[in-house]
Amino acid sequence: MHANQLTVSPRTVRELVDDQFPQWRDLPIKSVDSPGTVNAIFRVGDRLAARFPLEPADVESTRRWLSTEADAARELSGRTRFPTPEPVALGAPGAGYPLPWSVQTWLPGVVATDDDPGESEAFAHDLAEFIGGVRGIDTRGRTFRGGGRGGDLRAHDTWMETCFERSERFLDVPLLRRMWTVLRDLPRGPVPDLMTHGDLIPGNVLVSRGRLAGVLDVGGLRAADPALDLVGAWHLLEDRPRRALRADLGCDDLEWERGKAWAFQQSMGAVWYYHESNPPMSRMGTRTLARLAAA
Structure with missing residues (x-):
């Protein structure tokens, strides 16, 4: 999926686990077929998941990043009634793998990529409850500090131009x-930054019987534009459940439109970038853009 992507094999994971965490030597190692784009994921026994960053990076910066992810996971744990992964351990480079890596608790369930909850109003109510619970976490004075989504929409103009140029084979670019042009100029509004999950895409949401069973990839928890988590309304829901989520959260027109803008920005990057390497991510982007265009 990425230039110079690292390769992680079950044999490498076995060596790393046995060497660094001998208490888990008797637990089986199994690769997880995931639509994720950041980590290779392996199950360690029934209750643990080992996560290995896929893109080359500096060892110390990766260690800091993983430590920040673990802090975010601890902060979110137990703050809603929906399960989220909890940090267990931090591994070191070894066995030919050049970076630190992490171990979290494993959550049961099926990702929404494989069990589409789009028509479920019950799921929409659950998702709204999760978003509201995350927003209720004390920011402790934190605000959006730039980098990624969650600040000024116009800061993404250069990236969006790249996306438009690369998408001409796949989408109605005009x-x-x-x-x-309309979405980028939406004002921020008076609402202060609130805590956000930041990446409510189908691959990060677990579903069971049409209900929200858990939320993954929680390391991006941070203060940002509260409209950021409304991307989940467009990535995950059809029209009627989407309206139920909006009603639950009490979104005004500006917040709702900014949520559309963040979903648009994320989707434009997904369609062309992952067209060959991660088709489920590319299809997610295409479907979300169609929903936005029809709204």
Whole structure:
């Protein structure tokens, strides 16, 4: 999926686990077929998941990043009624793998990529409850500090131009350019930054019988534009459940439109970038853009 992507094999994971965490030597190692784009994931026994960053990076910066992810996971744990992964351990480079890696608790369930909850109003109510619970976490004075989504929409203009240029084979780019021209100028509004999950895409949401069973990839928890988590309304829901989520959260028109803008920005990058390497991510982007265009 990425230039110079690292390769992680079950044999490498076995060596790393046995060497660094001998208490788990008797637990089986199994690769997880995941639509994720950041980590290779392996189950360690029934209750643990080992996560290995896929993109080359500096060892110390990766260690700091993983430590920050673990702090975020601890902060979110237990703050809603929905399960989220909890940090267990931090591994070191070894066995030919050049970076630190992490171990979290494993959550049961099926990702929404494989069990589409889009027509379920019950799921929409659950998702709204999760978003509201995350927003209720004390920011402790934190605000958005730049980098990624969650601040000024216009800061993404250069990236969006790249996306438009690379998407001409796949999408109606003239239409999408017109949409972005409107979305990028939406004002921030008076609402302060609140805590957000930041990446409520189908691959990060677990589903069971049409209900929300858990939320993954929680290391991006941070203060940002509260409209950021509304991307989940467009990535995950069809029209009627989407309206139920909006009603539960009490979104005004500006917040709702900014949520559309963040979903648009994320989707434009997904369609072309992952077209060959991660088709489920690319299809997610295409479907979300269609929902946005029809709204």
